[in-house]
Amino acid sequence: MKQTTQSLQPDNTAVRTALWRALHVQVDATPHIIDDRLGLQLVAPPEGWQERPDMKFTKRLRASIVARARFIEDLIIEQSKKGIEQYVILGAGLDTFAQRRPDISAHLQIFEIDQPDTLAWKQMRLTELGFGVPDSLHFVQVDFEKSSWWTELLKAGFAKNKPAVVACTGVTLYLTKDAIISTLKQIAALATGSTLAMTFYLPIDLLDEEDRPMQEIADKGARAAGTPFVSFFAPQEVLELAREAGFKEAKTISTKDMEQLYFAERTDGLVPASGELFLVANS
Numbered sequence: 001m002k003q004t005t006q007s008l009q010p011d012n013t014a015v016r017t018a019l020w021r022a023l024h025v026q027v028d029a030t031p032h033i034i035d036d037r038l039g040l041q042l043v044a045p046p047e048g049w050q051e052r053p054d055m056k057f058t059k060r061l062r063a064s065i066v067a068r069a070r071f072i073e074d075l076i077i078e079q080s081k082k083g084i085e086q087y088v089i090l091g092a093g094l095d096t097f098a099q100r101r102p103d104i105s106a107h108l109q110i111f112e113i114d115q116p117d118t119l120a121w122k123q124m125r126l127t128e129l130g131f132g133v134p135d136s137l138h139f140v141q142v143d144f145e146k147s148s149w150w151t152e153l154l155k156a157g158f159a160k161n162k163p164a165v166v167a168c169t170g171v172t173l174y175l176t177k178d179a180i181i182s183t184l185k186q187i188a189a190l191a192t193g194s195t196l197a198m199t200f201y202l203p204i205d206l207l208d209e210e211d212r213p214m215q216e217i218a219d220k221g222a223r224a225a226g227t228p229f230v231s232f233f234a235p236q237e238v239l240e241l242a243r244e245a246g247f248k249e250a251k252t253i254s255t256k257d258m259e260q261l262y263f264a265e266r267t268d269g270l271v272p273a274s275g276e277l278f279l280v281a282n283s
Contacts, residue, residue, distance in 0.1 A: 008117050008120050008121040008124070009117060009121065010043075010093075010094060010117065010118040010121045010122065011093060011114070011115060011117075011118045012225070013093070013170065013227075014093030014094045014114075014118055015043050015045075015094065016054060017039075017065055017093055017094070017170065018036075018039025018040065018042065018043055018093070018094040018096075019039065019040065019043060019045060019049060019055060020055070020058070020061070020062040020065045020066070021034060021036040021039055021065060021066055021069060022036065022037050022039055022040035023050060023055055023062060024036075024062055024063075024065075024066045025037055026050065027050070028062075028268060028270055029266065029267065029268035029270070032066075033063075033066045033067060033069075033070045033262050033263075034066050034069045034070045034073065035100075036066075036069065036096055036100060038096040038099055038100055039094050039096055041129055042094055042096070042122065042125045042126070042129070043094070058214065059270065060210075060211065060214070060271065060272060060273035061214065061273050063263070063270050063271055063272040063273070064255075064258075064272040064273045064275070064276055067258045067261070067262050067263070067272050068169050068170075068199060068276070068278075069169075070262055071197070071253070071258070071261070071262075071278065072167045072169065072197055073097060073101070075165060075167075075195065075197055075280075076097070076104065076108075076165050076167070077101075077104055079165045079195060080104050080107055080108060084108075084163055084164065084165055084193070084195075085107065085108055085109060085162065086108065086109050086111070086158065086159065086162055086163070086164035086165070087108045087109070087110045087111070087164065087165050087167070088111045088113065088153065088158070088164055088165070088166045088167070089110070089111065089112045089113060089166075089167050089168075090113050090149065090166060090167065090168035090171060090183075091113065091114055091168055091169065091170060091171040092112035092113060092114045092119070093114060093118065093170075094118075094122055095112060097110070098110050098112075098134070098136075098137045099126070099131050105134075105136065105137070106136070108136060109136055109138065109157070109158075109159075110136060110137050110138065111138045111140050111153055111156055111158055112137070112138065112139055112140065113140040113142055113149050113152070113153065114140075114141070114142070115141070115142070115143065115144070116141040116142075116143060119139040119140075119141050120139075120141065122139070123139055138156040138157060138158075140152050140153055140156045149183075150186050160190070160191065161191055162191055163190065163191045163192065163193035163194040163195075163283075164190055164191070164194050164195075165194070165195050165196075165197070166187050166190070166194065166195070166196045166197070166198075167196075167197050167198075168183075168196070168197070168198040168199070169197075169198070169199045170199060171198075171199075172198065172199065172200050172201065172231055172233075173201045173229050173230065173231060173232075174227060174228075174229065174230055174231075175230060175231055176230055176231065177231055180231060180241065181241060181244070181245065184196075184198075184241055184242065184245035184247075184281075185245045185246060187245075187281075187283070188242075188245045188246040188247045188281070188283050189246065189283070190283050191283070192283060193282075193283070194282070194283040195280065195281070195282050195283075196247070196279065196280070196281045196282075196283075197278055197279070197280050198278070198279045198281075199276050199277070199278055199279075200231075200232075200233045200238050200276070200277055200278075200279060201229070201231070201232050201233070201275055201276055202232060202233070202234065202235075202274070202275050202276070202277065203232040203233075203234065204216070204232075206234060206274075207273075207274050207275050208273075208274040211273045211274050211275055214273070215275060235252045235254065235277055238252055238277065238279050239251075239252060239279075241279075242279055242281045246283075247281035247282060247283060248282055248283060249281065249282040250279060250280070250281040250282075251279075251280055251281075252277050252278060252279055252280075253277060253278035253280060254277050255272050255273070255274045255275075255276065255277065258272050259271060259272065
């Protein structure tokens with residue numbers, strides 16, 4: 001039986017992230033931290049989607065999502081200019097970099113790794129909207145409980161002897177510490193010159209006071225949806241994980257760092273939530 005976008009469904013978190021990026025363009029003041037409206041075209045939500053509680057009452061989370069996306073894009077653009085030709089997105093969701101930035105993506109082999117339903121749905125939607133899928137964009141479908149993302153990545157044509165940028169955002173929260181360590185070790189073994197940018201989540205006692213109620217609500221919702229939050233780390237623990245995995249260099253980028261990078265000149269009060277930090281590590 002032929003599959004359709006009606007029979008397939010993308011991951012709810014991927015949809016929410018795409019809509020947050022679109023909402024930023026619609027309701028936040030210029031200059032926009034990232035201009036990503038394509039995710040909204042992919043999702044095509046019902047009218048009034050902006051009034052959903054997870055859209056209407058999550059301004060600080062929306063700010064975190066757009067800052068995260070901008071940080072990754074700045075990194076891959078910078079590394080592409082230095083000659084990096086491979087870009088791996090672990091937990092790609094409805095990422096739209098390949099479609100929005102053809103000036104950069106034309107020089108890259110992009111590997112989007114995620115659950116089969118999400119990527120199959122996305123591929124169909126791109127075709128329906130007339131974008132198509134260029135030869136340089138590889139959808140790597142992985143059932144993480146049954147197969148190895150590394151094995152599937154190699155099957156998709158990834159050159160392990162060439163350096164790469166690996167981005168992994170919004171994923172570690174759902175993984176056990178052992179699974180995170182295994183992933184870090186695999187990435188640390190990539191060719192010299194490779195860079196990892198991965199988000200981690202802080203324990204609730206390290207959040208700003210105003211972010212704690214929202215985190216408690218999100219935690220409750222995740223458990224109810226059958227996708228509970230599993231792993232939280234303090235910044236020093238993240239650096240220790242990176243060192244133990246074998247990275248040559250590692251640093252963390254905090255919410256305060258993000259504020260300085262992208263929010264310092266804003267006049268609309270948009271600031272990111274305090275729950276997330278980036279690990280940037282080099283092999």
